[in-house]
Amino acid sequence: MGKExxxxxxxxxxxxxxxxxxxxxxxxxKNYDRAELELGEDIKLLDYAIILYMESLxxxxxxxxxWKSNVSNxxxxxxxx
Numbered sequence: 001m002g003k004e005x006x007x008x009x010x011x012x013x014x015x016x017x018x019x020x021x022x023x024x025x026x027x028x029x030k031n032y033d034r035a036e037l038e039l040g041e042d043i044k045l046l047d048y049a050i051i052l053y054m055e056s057l058x059x060x061x062x063x064x065x066x067w068k069s070n071v072s073n074x075x076x077x078x079x080x081x
Contacts, residue, residue, distance in 0.1 A: 012020055
């Protein structure tokens with residue numbers, strides 16, 4: 001993707017706010033599609049990492065009563081949650 005950054009067009013000061021918002025959403029979608037195309041494999045790996053993290057949080061919440069009563073688990077779980 002290079003070193004390009006997202007920017008507003010010069011229409012920001014000239015167009016009605018409703019049109020500016022539509023343009024921002026459109027441009028944002030284009031940026032997302034481009035990132036997905038160029039970084040698809042990286043995004044999949046990151047998504048998988050997030051899923052694994054969420055699964056561990058879900059497991060912790062399912063066992064909340066069990067770990068809350070165990071003093072040795074409180075600090076690690078407090079950091080995780």
